[in-house]
Amino acid sequence: MEHAAPQGIYSTQAAVRSYECGADGLMKPETVLHWFQEIAEAHASSLGFGYDFVMSRGLAWVEVRLDAAINRLPRWKETVELRTWTAQETPLLARRNLEIRDALGNSLVTASCLWAVIDVRRRRPVPLNRHIDSFPDTPCEKTVAPVSMDTSGLQPETREWTAERRDTDFNRHINNAAYLVWALEALPESWQEEHELTGMHLHFKKETHAGESMKSLLFLQESATCHHLMQGDELRAEAVLEWKTATSSANI
Template identity: 25%
Template sequence: MASKFTEKHEITFYECDVRGRLTLPMLLNIVIKTSESQSDSFDRGTDYVTNLGLGWVITQHEITINRLPEVGEQVAVSTQASTYNKYFCYRDFWIHDKDGNECVKVNSTFVLMDLVTRKMTSVPEELIAPYECEKIKKIKRGMPLTVIEKGEERPYRVRFSDIDGNKHVNNARYLDWMVDSLEYDFLINHTPTFVNIRFDKEVAYGDTITSKSSLETVSETLNKMSCHQVILDETSCAVANIHWQ
């Protein structure tokens, strides 16, 4: 049985929006920090992985939101490396409030990238062994995404602060660009309930990307789904669907 790791976190003002609720990019940063803490506890942290000439890359997140924690809340952030196969590693995350209620669940897919060739590589057994997760043959397919055809477009230049240790854009920044493409009045009056985001291609420092979005009604209760795509030189770099109520 794979080991589960939990650490406490206080939601700070700079992690929240104007309503005092945790933002989607910060939500991702918080859960990924917990996976890094677990890896450090196994002596499988960034230095260990880098010394193998490798780096972790996230290919997809599926985020189910019961409610977004608010500024000042004490939450428990948990993670578990559930299963893996030759190339893909699957990890789950949870955020619970002080009463034990599940606020957020995240299902994530990771791969290892060769830092020289920038290509996906197989998972070394010595790297994954401490997590005690099950090895499977099956490749888990993420939920399908609705890809945008037409929509509003907004350009962004990739800044130095957007880049992470793998020298490409931090995953949370894509969500930042996507949510920022929506109107203020919409964001004030709607709350995300589910996010499905897939990362297709690296974006590097100095690139200018286009964040494209469209909004549609998906139910009789007037719930909305926003469709997003981050594009570089007509190439899709990330795709997301966000459900709102």
């Protein structure tokens, strides 16, 4: 079920499927990003400027930044509500806020992100009002503040891999959720067993394509990790993840 809720908020309900969860029975963090991408596109399409509209004009929506706060991740089989609303922030950027709520209306995940429209051929951003007549007048203030991490004096741990075709999306570049997976894969297993993710802050700098040789520089602190996702000496994306000490494992 999906509909445009009051005050310009677009909402839909969905149940968490088994393949969207990890061994703990909780939704994988990258699944949160996939869900957000889906409802963002559905809402944009309902407003007349979704995927089909921009692609017909040689354009594409690309996410520039995402900041998310996690109270808890949804569980397998849990039915939750996804909510989103959007507004133009600058001539080149649109802000989109998103939220996942449980059956009682409690906020599980809150996110605020920035999107741009690019010319597919030139790979450059274009002014939003050149192709989009108007955005909703829904208030869309930043709901999650960006977080940075001072890495001076910290020695990074390095991991290398090759970007794979399976992570390529409609825009013919590596999907943004893959950067989060890469960041999480760089963490020691013991770290992930002893900590719970409470915040995700991703800044996407430049596109990555399948076949490129990648490396991550991981900086660890007590309650945060910083991940520089590199191609050679070029920073493609930066992730700052916030953590708390794990309390107990979820039951499937």
